[in-house]
Amino acid sequence: SHSIEIWIIFLYFCFIFNLASCQIRYSIPEEMKKGSLIGNVAQDLGLDLKRLRSGRARILTGESPQYADLKTDKGILVVNERMDREQLCGDVTPCSLSFELILENPIELHRVTLEILDINDHTPSFKNKNLNLEISESATLGTPFDLESAEDPDVGHNSLQNYVLTANEHFVLKQQSNMDGSIFAEMILQKPLDREMNPHLSLKLIAVDGGTPQKSGTVHIEITVLDANDNAPVFNQSVYRATLIENAPIGTYITTVNASDADAGPYGMVTYYFSNLKGGLADLFNIDVASGKISVTGKIDFEKDRKYELRVAAKDQGGLNNGSKLIIDVMDVNDNAPVINVMSFSSPVSEDALTGTTIAVINVKDSDSEKNGKITCSIDSKLPFKIQSSLTNYYNLLSDVVFDRETTSEYNITITATDSGSPPLSSATTLRLVISDVNDNAPIFTRKSYSAHVVENNEPGVSIFTVSARDVDWNQNARVSYLLEDTQVSGSPASTHVSINSETGVLYAARSFDYEQIKALQLVVKAQDGGSPPLSSNVSVKILIQDQNDNAPQVLYPVQTGGSLVAEMVPRSADVGYLVTKVVAVDVDSGQNAWLSYKLQKATDRALFEVGLQNGEIRTIRQVTDKDAVKQRLTVIVEDNGQPSRSATVIVNVAVADSFPEVLSEFTDFTHDKEYNDNLTFYLVLALAVVSFLFITCLVVIISVKIYRWRQSRILYHSSLPVIPYYPPRYSDTLGTGTLQHVYNYEVCRTTDSRKSDCKVGNAGSQNVLIMDPSSTGTMQRIQSEKSILDEPDSPLELPIPLNAMERRTEPQRRIQAGARPRHARFETRLVV
Secondary structure: HHHHHHHHHHHHHHHHHOOOEEEEEEEEOOOOOOOOOOEEEEEHHHOHHHHHHHHHOOOEEOOOOOEEEEOOOOOOOEEEOOOHHHHHHOOOOOEEEEEEEOOOOOOEEEEEEEEEEEEEEOOOOOOEEEEEEEEEEOOOOOOOOOOOOOOOOHHHHHEEEEEEOOOOOEEEEEEOOOOHHHHEEEEEEEOOOOOOOOOOOEEEEEEEEEOOOOOOOEEEEEEEEOOOOOOOEEEOOOOOEEEEOOOOOOOOEEEEEEEEEOOOOHHOOOOEEEOOHHHHHHHHHEEOOOOOOEEEEOOOOOOOEEEEEEEEEEEOOOOOOOEEEEEEEOOOOOOOOEEEEEEOOOOEEEEOOOOOOOOEEEEEEOOOOHHOOOOOEEEEOOOOOOEEEEOOEEEEEEOOOOOOOOOOOOEEEEEEEEEEEOOOOOOEEEEEEEEOOOOOOOOEEEEEEEEEEEEOOOOOOOOOEEEEEOOOOOOOOOOOOOOOOOOEEEEHHHHHHHEOOOOOOEEEEEEOOOOOOOOOEEEEEEEEEOOOOEEEEEEEEEEEOOOOOOOEEEEEOOOOOOOOEEEEEEOOOOOOOEEEEEEEEEEOOOHHHOOOHHHEEEEEEOOEEEEEEOOOOEEEEEOOOEEEEEEEEEEEEOOOOOOOOOOEEEEEEEEEEOOHHHHHHHHHHHHHHHHOOOHHHHHHHHHHHHHHHHHHHHHHHHHHHHHHHHHHHHHHOOOOOOOOOOOOOOOOOOOOOOOOOEEEEEEEEOOOOOOHEEEEOOOOOOOOOOOEEEOOOOOHHHOOOOOHHOOOOOOOEEOOOOHHHHHHOHHHHHHHOOOOOOEEEEEEEEEEE
C-alpha cells in the first residue's frame, strides 16, 4: 500500500509540473554483494555530475530496506543490500524492483527498474527427510502411491526438473505435472508385496533441478508392508508337557505356550485361551492371554486327578486360530494322613475273656500313593494288646493278657496309623475299652479280726461298732451284706446278744449286758457279696464287756445274822498287833471297781483296835489291860475303788476276856438290849412285807412285758430269745480279779480237851462259829455231844473262834470254870486263803 501511495504522489507531481516520464532498466543477478555496480545512472539519463550534485539527486523507494544506493559523486547505482530473488518475488517471474530518482531545482523524476535475475542458488528439498508409507500386502498391482513433492525456490531452468527413484522390483516412478507447471511423482505397484518376506522396504526419491551445476534433494521412503491376515497362528509344539506338585500354591507357574503368526499388526497379534475345558478345570488353571503363561488358580489334588489334559488355543485379531495340547502330570505329595475307621468294637469285655480275644476290627486308608500310602499301625507297647493285619487295609486288635478288672477297670487304647511319606503323617483314634466284672473276689474285711468294748448295763439297741468289708468287684458283685454266723455265746445263740445291720455292718446290742454274767462275746460275722454264685468271708469279732461299778462289796466274814451274835475273843494278855479277826469282803466287779479298802468307822475304844486298809485285818494297837471292857463293838466300812465308790458296813463284836463265863455274862446284855427294839422291829418287818408285795407285783408285770418282747424278737430275728436265768455271783472271780481266789472248807471238831479234838474237811459254805445259847445262865453243860448248837439255825449266839486263836490257848484257858462237865463241841471253820 505504501508503494501505491508513492506512485500516486509521483503521478501527481508529473501532472503538476508537466514533466515527462523517464525510465531506465537494469538487469542484475541476485545475490550480488553490497557495493556491486548496478549501472551509471548519470550517463544513462544524460545527466552530468554537477546537476546530480546541485539537484541533490536521491532515490525514493518507500521500502525498507533500500536495495540500491546512488553515488552522486560518480553518478552510479550500487547494491546497497543483498537481493534474494526468491525472497523478493518468490515464484513470480520476471522479478523486478522499481524506485524513483528525484532531482530538485528543477525537479526531475526518473524511474529506475532493476530486474533481478535468478541464479541456481537453491537445491530441491523435501519437507521431510523421511517419508513413511504403509502399504498393505494385499494391495493390487498398478495402485499408485503419491509421493511428497520437492520444492526448489529457483525458477526457470534452475528449478526442479525431474524425480529419480532408486531401483526396486515392486515400484516404478511416474511423474505428473500440475496446472501451474510444477511436477510431482507417483509410485506404481508393479509386483505384489509379501509382508512375511519383506515387511519393510527402503527407497530413495531424488529431486533434480536444471541448473549448472545441477543440484538435487533426496527423501528416504520407508515403506511398511501392512499385514493381511493370510496366516494363522502356529504353536511351536504340538504337545506341551509339564509336571506339577499337588497342593501347589495359587499362582505357581506351570509352563508357557508359544504360538507365532507370520502376520503382523493386529493379524499377527496372538492371544491365548483354553478351549473345551471340562468340569472345574477352569477354576484350577489360568492362561495369560498375551504371554501364554499358564499358572495355578485352584487346589491341585493328586488324589482327585493325577493328570490333566488341556486344550490350548491361539487366535490372531483377524479371527484365525490354532490349537495345541497341554498334558500336566501331578506329583503326589504326602498330604493325606491315614484315615482310621472302626468297623467293629466290643466293649465291655468280660474280665475272664481268653487271651487273643478280638477286641476291635479297624480299617485304615490313605489316599496318597506309593510309599506315601503305605501304612503301619501301632499301639502303646505298655498296653496288654497287640494289633495284627488281616485283609488289605484291615487290622485286628487282640487281647494279649488275661484281664483283671480289679487291677484295671478300663483301657484307653490309642491306635496310631502312620504312612511312609517324608515327612510321615499319622492319625490316631482312641478306643475306651471297659472291662466288665466277674464275681471272682470275695469280700475282704478291713481287719483280720475286730475287737470292741461295750459298757455293761447298756441300753438295748445301742450301736457297738461297725465291721467293714470291701469287695473289689463291681456293682452287684461288690454289694456286700453282713450276717451273723450261728454261734453260741454262753449257751445262747449270738443273735440273742447282738444284731447286725446287713447293709452297713453296724453291730447293735440286742440286750443289756452284765459284766458279772458275760465278760466277753466271741462272734463270727460273715460278709457276702451279691454275685452269682455269691462269695463270702468271715471275721472274728470279740466284744469285751466293760465293767461298771454296779455292785457294792459283799462281806463274807464275819457273817451278820439276825438271831445270833458273832463275837471274837481277845485274851487280856494279847500283845500289840494281836490279830483279832479278819474282815473278808468281795466285790464281783472287776479292776479298780473291785479294789477294796477297809476302814474303822466306829469303835467302842478306837485306841485299842485298828483295821488294815488293804487286808481288812483287825489288830490291837496297844496292850490289852484289865480296865478294857469285855464287850467291844467295832463298825468296819468296806469301800471299793469305783467312781463313784460303793461300800458295805459290817459290825464286829469283840469279847475281851480270858474265860467263856465272862464272855457269856457280858454278851447276854446284848440280847436284852435287842428286846428293847422288838416293837420297832415289828413295824420294820411290816413295812418290808408291803414293799416286797409291791416289788413282786412290778416284777410280774416286767416279766410279762419281757416275754411279750421276747416273742416279738423271735418273729423279727427268726431266732429264739430264751430268758437268761440269773445265778447268784460266785465269790471267786474266774478271771482272777476278785479278792477270794481259793476257798478251803474245814470241819473242826473239838472238845474242851484238846487231846480229843479232831479235824476233818467239811462242806462248802460252813461257818467258823461257836454256837452258844445267850439266854442260858448255865455253862457249857447244855452243849449237846452229838449235834452242836452251832448247827441249829435258830441258835441265838454265834461266837467265831479263829483257828489261830484256838491253837494259841493254853489248857487252863480251854477249860471252862462253871462247874460243867466236859462235853463235845463242834466247830465249823472256813479258812480263806
